[in-house]
């Protein structure tokens with residue numbers, strides 16, 4: 001019974017909503033189906049419809065409750081709930097629709113009013129008009145024009161707020177910002193190019209003349225299309241900056257990007273438009289940035305391009321650079337062919353070995369080799385020094401970097417083949433000099449007028465102070481402005497020239513000045529803001545600074561290299577001098593050290609040596625063992641040698657990896673020197689691969705090795721005979737000056753030269769045929 005009562009209660013609570021419509025009808029229906037006592041129907045219906053619980057209970061008690069009634073009542077309750085829900089839903093929907101309609105109606109009215117007033121046209125129309133205007137100025141190829149038209153009509157049909165409209169709009173932005181058919185006027189004048197190249201770089205004669213040849217061909221052909229120049233050389237020799245100079249000489253726009261460590265193809269070919277945040281690749285971005293179809297694009301570090309899981313960027317680069325296919329370069333984002341054939345591509349690399357072969361094949365390689373000390377000092381004097389002086393604000397000051405100081409810098413601070421480090425040191429010197437001058441002369445000579453004024457303004461809490469200040473300064477500034485060249489007036493002129501810009505600024509900005517002043521009632525809480533430009537300050541003529549070798553330490557700290565050479569002269573037996581070629585494209589003088597100690601005939605190798613160089617050491621040792629008697633190491637041909645001793649061979653500067661076979665002759669000489677207890681003259685350096693029977697085989701990287709030897713003051717170089725032509729033809733005479741070259745085919749010739757006049761050679765004269 002209690003269950004029935006609770007159902008009745010529920011019905012009674014739901015009921016008032018449906019009093020007039022559903023309830024009576026349903027109850028009558030249910031009642032007529034369920035109850036046998038028709039006279040009680042009316043009472044029941046009335047009780048339910050009024051929701052009077054007590055009455056309901058009374059009615060209920062007077063009824064026979066059975067299963068039929070229970071079921072009937074549950075059906076009734078369900079019906080009521082459904083009906084209530086439906087009515088609620090339809091009411092909600094109705095009110096929402098009404099609200100939308102109202103909003104739409106009002107918005108349309110608003111648009112109409114704005115249009116009438118000429119306040120704003122439809123944003124989309126404006127956008128489409130902008131794209132059309134842009135496209136009209138471009139010479140789009142037909143295929144591109146077709147895509148453009150399609151995209152425009154697509155945009156026109158889209159609701160501006162739709163995400164698809166955003167994608168289309170971005171695409172059209174890019175499509176209309178590619179400089180179709182727009183190019184800068186090119187200048188193939190040889191004399192102009194010569195002037196520009198000489199103004200930017202010292203030396204590099206070979207590179208410059210190759211560039212001029214390239215221009216001459218361009219002049220005759222009317223184009224330099226189909227050429228990819230690649231500058232190869234050690235770091236800091238000017239590969240990137242000469243690329244910039246070529247652009248300047250040709251009158252082309254310049255864009256540079258580096259592909260070092262790049263692993264994602266999308267960086268070059270772009271993302272597909274379907275991705276969120278998709279962008280075109282670097283070259284399309286370059287075209288957009290420079291706004292011409294024929295820029296010079298410099299691709300840095302092409303030898304360090306990576307290989308990711310996401311495709312092979314080198315192949316994408318090949319597609320971009322290859323003159324055969326780049327007139328229809330397809331960027332994933334743009335999805336229309338873009339003609340890159342007018343772009344002049346210049347690549348830079350430290351090492352040719354790691355450039356993918358198909359790419360290298362299409363390049364015109366120009367070697368930019370390192371500099372010898374004399375070249376470095378001219379570059380420092382004529383280029384780096386003046387640039388650094390100007391950059392430090394000392395252009396007109398009497399701050400002199402003595403030429404002898406530059407020599408000391410080169411010798412004890414910057415021994416590498418490039419000039420980047422030298423440039424950094426020179427910049428450091430001028431920066432330090434600037435600080436010293438400012439500190440020594442003090443704030444009276446170089447006052448901070450700007451900082452003082454806003455502070456005073458806020459302290460005095462008068463908004464007018466600031467606007468008065470420029471006025472009061474205005475008359476002052478005109479006198480010292482003229483007298484600024486006068487020595488004593490320098491600091492004053494600076495103070496006044498600072499205030500010159502506010503005075504010119506203050507007039508047109510008189511009105512914006514007052515709003516900034518208004519809130520200055522609580523000026524303490526406000527950060528002082530200014531539109532004034534700082535003016536450079538002049539160093540008084542009374543200041544004279546000379547950087548000499550003696551005071552150099554105050555500017556750049558103690559020397560990095562303490563000695564001219566690694567060893568005191570002459571080094572002990574077991575030390576020879578090799579010439580190495582480092583992975584970054586520069587050469588280096590690399591000593592080889594060998595010692596022996598009690599042991600069992602083992603060979604220990606250290607100095608971060610690669611597989612091939614370890615093999616060279618094994619070959620060298622085997623050769624020495626095999627010829628121990630002839631060399632005078634053993635007394636008889638049968639005598640066992642090295643049974644009770646170990647050898648340790650080391651190549652200093654262990655942090656630098658050493659690869660390749662070219663240290664063979666130096667290793668062998670070090671071993672012979674060790675066993676015969678004969679010293680080797682450190683002025684002799686050598687390079688060459690050795691074979692087991694004692695042949696000396698050709699090696700690479702000679703130009704850089706000779707440059708390094710030149711910088712280290714080496715007097716004699718022993719090189720493989722097979723490299724003679726390479727050295728005589730390809731290495732500039734200036735680099736070879738002062739060095740004697742000995743070309744060798746066999747290790748015996750090496751030993752004869754290295755130990756000339758020593759007992760080891762005397763003993764061996766017959767075998768050597770001396």
Ligand SMILES: Nc1ncnc2c1ncn2[C@@H]1O[C@H](COP(=O)(O)OP(=O)(O)OP(=O)(O)O)[C@@H](O)[C@H]1O
Pocket residue numbers: 200201202203204233234235236237238239240241242300348349350379383384419420423
């Ligand atoms: N012959 C030169 N004359 C004048 N300045 C030079 C010369 N060679 C190099 N420089 C200067 O040295 C600096 C370093 O050059 P740059 O950056 O072009 O070196 P890089 O060869 O591209 O090095 P990396 O391989 O590390 O990229 C530049 O400021 C450049 O102007």
